[in-house]
Amino acid sequence: MMNTQLTLNKMVERAEQLFPNKEIVSRTSSGIQRFTYKEMGERTRRLASALEQVGVRKGDRVATLAWNDHRHLEAYFAIPSMGAVLHTINIRLSPQHIVYIINHAEDKVLLIDQDFLPVIEAIKDELKTVQAYVVLNDEMELPESTLTPLHSYEKMVANGNPNYQYPDDLNENEPAGMCFTSATTGLPKGVVYSHRGITLHSMALGLADTAGLSESDIMMPVVPMFHANAWGLPFAATWFGTTQVLPGPQFTPEVLAELIQSERVTITAGVPTIWLGLLKEFENGEKEYDTSSLRAVLCGGSAAPMGMIRTFETKYNIPFLHAYGMTETSPLVTVSRLKSNQEDLPEEEKLAVRAKQGYVVPGLEIKVVNDEGDVEWNGEEMGELLIRGPWIADEYYNDDRTQEAFRNGWLHTGDIVTIDEEGFIKITDRTKDLVKSGGEWISTIELENALMAHEAVFEAAVVGVPHPKWQERPVACVVLKPEAAASKEELLDFLKPQFAKWWLPDDIIFMDEIPKTSVGKFLKTKLREQLKDHLKV
Numbered sequence: 001m002m003n004t005q006l007t008l009n010k011m012v013e014r015a016e017q018l019f020p021n022k023e024i025v026s027r028t029s030s031g032i033q034r035f036t037y038k039e040m041g042e043r044t045r046r047l048a049s050a051l052e053q054v055g056v057r058k059g060d061r062v063a064t065l066a067w068n069d070h071r072h073l074e075a076y077f078a079i080p081s082m083g084a085v086l087h088t089i090n091i092r093l094s095p096q097h098i099v100y101i102i103n104h105a106e107d108k109v110l111l112i113d114q115d116f117l118p119v120i121e122a123i124k125d126e127l128k129t130v131q132a133y134v135v136l137n138d139e140m141e142l143p144e145s146t147l148t149p150l151h152s153y154e155k156m157v158a159n160g161n162p163n164y165q166y167p168d169d170l171n172e173n174e175p176a177g178m179c180f181t182s183a184t185t186g187l188p189k190g191v192v193y194s195h196r197g198i199t200l201h202s203m204a205l206g207l208a209d210t211a212g213l214s215e216s217d218i219m220m221p222v223v224p225m226f227h228a229n230a231w232g233l234p235f236a237a238t239w240f241g242t243t244q245v246l247p248g249p250q251f252t253p254e255v256l257a258e259l260i261q262s263e264r265v266t267i268t269a270g271v272p273t274i275w276l277g278l279l280k281e282f283e284n285g286e287k288e289y290d291t292s293s294l295r296a297v298l299c300g301g302s303a304a305p306m307g308m309i310r311t312f313e314t315k316y317n318i319p320f321l322h323a324y325g326m327t328e329t330s331p332l333v334t335v336s337r338l339k340s341n342q343e344d345l346p347e348e349e350k351l352a353v354r355a356k357q358g359y360v361v362p363g364l365e366i367k368v369v370n371d372e373g374d375v376e377w378n379g380e381e382m383g384e385l386l387i388r389g390p391w392i393a394d395e396y397y398n399d400d401r402t403q404e405a406f407r408n409g410w411l412h413t414g415d416i417v418t419i420d421e422e423g424f425i426k427i428t429d430r431t432k433d434l435v436k437s438g439g440e441w442i443s444t445i446e447l448e449n450a451l452m453a454h455e456a457v458f459e460a461a462v463v464g465v466p467h468p469k470w471q472e473r474p475v476a477c478v479v480l481k482p483e484a485a486a487s488k489e490e491l492l493d494f495l496k497p498q499f500a501k502w503w504l505p506d507d508i509i510f511m512d513e514i515p516k517t518s519v520g521k522f523l524k525t526k527l528r529e530q531l532k533d534h535l536k537v
């Protein structure tokens with residue numbers, strides 16, 4: 001067979017050629033803007049030539065601090081297609097972590113949404129390698145800023161060469177992108193994506209048994225483009241000619257609901273926190289939304305509570321698709337779709353299967369191991385999930401922590417799972433979040449899901465708290481729905497029939513809000529810190 005190179009320039013070139021009139025709908029600070037793939041393709045070429053003008057060369061890292069909008073999408077293609085490396089920075093990291101990752105990646109140019117100029121201005125003196133800044137906004141005039149040299153993105157695009165040709169000697173194994181996992185403890189760890197990895201991952205997103213992304217979809221990524229490349233969706237969507245709806249800055253559940261309605265979105269993607277917020281918007285009943293266009297809500301990043309899936313599907317007729325992955329895995333690893341032999345199961349059982357993280361997508365391999373070796377596929381025995389495949393990282397970028405996670409050709413995920421007879425994995429915890437009570441493991445995710453199925457509970461996070469006798473015991477932190485009421489005893493009674501007695505939380509603490517990480521997951525390190533003496537007295 002021919003060994004042609006799987007490189008990202010081919011994706012955007014295909015979109016320009018085959019889908020010149022399909023649209024990218026971008027919400028920016030000044031409203032909704034629309035671009036065709038023809039325009040987007042041309043702007044991308046102009047941007048690449050302009051970046052060359054400011055000194056970007058093959059292999060250089062060019063970073064973005066940006067929302068999900070059309071400019072970010074153009075950067076997604078211009079930077080890798082010219083042979084440079086797109087480094088997407090998580091805008092919610094602490095300033096110290098942002099300094100660390102920019103210096104560690106040795107970024108040469110930063111593309112910064114004007115909303116985040118103050119973040120970079122405050123740390124500019126600590127940045128060792130940055131040679132130029134580019135501000136992303138709708139205007140050509142530069143805003144007031146202490147950053148120098150500062151360029152206007154729109155001016156660069158306007159002055160760029162619309163006929164710029166991408167180099168034709170890109171090798172598919174060269175780096176195209178990089179992203180740091182937010183790592184809830186310690187410094188962020190860098191993952192480098194190759195052209196080949198991103199291309200094969202994109203292909204996987206198009207399979208009917210995964211997300212089935214297609215030209216006929218209208219795709220809205222709510223997951224940020226700085227978080228595992230918005231799960232790779234913008235790459236795949238551009239390649240396939242899918243219409244994209246990019247929700248832009250500071251969106252609220254209301255904004256998302258309105259975009260779904262007005263743009264007739266067919267598939268959207270994000271973490272459970274986003275969907276819990278959207279559910280709140282639906283439930284408060286002030287406005288009615290037409291969401292009938294939706295064929296799938298891709299939900300991952302943390303466990304999708306079964307109660308939430310049920311409400312969306314039965315009450316609002318919005319189908320959920322639960323998926324699992326990590327920054328290290330591009331990220332798609334498993335999708336929870338029923339197999340044809342499971343279609344006849346009772347509704348509740350089907351829901352329970354679909355609330356699992358699913359089985360491995362074609363192209364990857366997984367196994368689950370504990371101290372004794374491979375665990376049995378019985379849905380009960382727990383072990384660590386190991387993954388390998390062509391879109392799985394094989395190291396952390398210049399980082400000693402590589403050896404811990406990448407061993408014997410497998411990525412050791414740190415996720416503790418069970419795997420059932422059909423190969424569906426179920427994440428019971430991350431190694432560091434498991435509660436170990438009297439030597440036995442308790443899954444915090446299962447307790448959380450059970451609590452979140454109670455009608456009064458909006459969110460629940462369970463953490464292990466040091467205990468004088470049992471080393472650790474689970475304590476639940478619960479946020480109630482507005483105007484709902486439930487006592488601690490009531491919630492414990494609700495859990496009792498579902499779990500062994502020793503699994504039940506020693507305490508339930510009511511809170512106004514659960515602290516979250518920069519990507520919207522429960523910040524369990526903080527809860528553990530807050531509660532560390534809670535059971536000692």
Ligand code: ADP
Binds near residue numbers: 184300302304323427
């Ligand atoms: P971070 O380390 O900042 O959370 P990632 O987004 O890479 O960054 O997180 C990957 C982790 O998220 C996985 O290792 C797993 O623990 C968790 N995760 C991802 N998807 C799911 C899911 N569907 N259900 C439960 N946990 C998930």
